[in-house]
Amino acid sequence: METSALHAFVAVAECGSFSLAGERLHLTQPAISKRIASLESQLNTRLFDRIGRQVGLTESGSTLLPKAYAILAELADAKRQINNLKGDVSGSLSISTSHHIGLHRLPPVLRQFSRQHPQVALDIHFVDSEVAYDEVIHGQIELGIITLAPEQRQREFIHSARVWRDPLCFVVSREHPLAQASPLSLAELSRYSAIFPGPNTFTHHIVKGLFTAHKLELRVSMATNYLETIKMMVSIGLAWSVLPRSMLDHELAELEVRGAALERDLGYIHHTGRTLSNAAQAFIDTLHAHQENG
Incomplete structure (x- = not known):
């Protein structure tokens, strides 16, 4: 065969x-x-x-x-394993990452890694974080640089490590009625429509869990997994949402919601039962170097 x-x-x-x-x-x-x-x-x-x-x-x-x-x-x-015996940091390194991390977190990491290890050919795929878990489990990629699952899945197969804490904030356009109502309660917020990533995404689960804990309904009028698209739709006043604090700008107003502090973990995953290539280990070392440098 x-x-x-x-x-x-x-x-x-x-x-x-x-x-x-x-x-x-x-x-x-x-x-x-x-x-x-x-x-x-x-x-x-x-x-x-x-x-x-x-x-x-x-x-x-x-x-x-x-x-x-x-x-x-x-x-x-x-x-x-055989290539690692040579001690070289070379060959191909397959990585999957989310669009948000690829745009906002990885550029300085990639810049440093490519300068230090020019013999490594990076094969980068942009996928939803949830998909990256399956790709690592099936051996399609070596590393996932993603939003980590709120509850670790497939513990016997996946090693995960946080690199960045990603604070989340509630946002609306500056013309939205809620922009003048801050601070407000989750109950008041729940009366308005929201735009969120799909129900199978980790970010959706984090916010849904908060509303469920308070026995409130999350009214999602539209869904898309691209945070940049969500930001655009929020900025024109279509609904409220939850976005990484790093995406705040003059188009958005942050809402102060009483009793609601959200964040997610961003980091890397790999399969526990497979050998990391020298290139993958070097990439992890670069990630941790950026973590230490803030």
């Missing part, structure tokens, strides 16, 4: 498309189809149902997928 065929299988399973899988792996669609056909021939079973343009895993495919993740992760781990 060739690893190239397994990579193609995983790509098709995740993309739900042979053509998109080809784009991800920089291969033509016929090349992807050939690898899948070869794998199906070796296993003597069909791995995908192809109905029109829809591609879905068969029962056999669903059984193979976690095994394929494990096989590819073990091979990648062996390669890292």
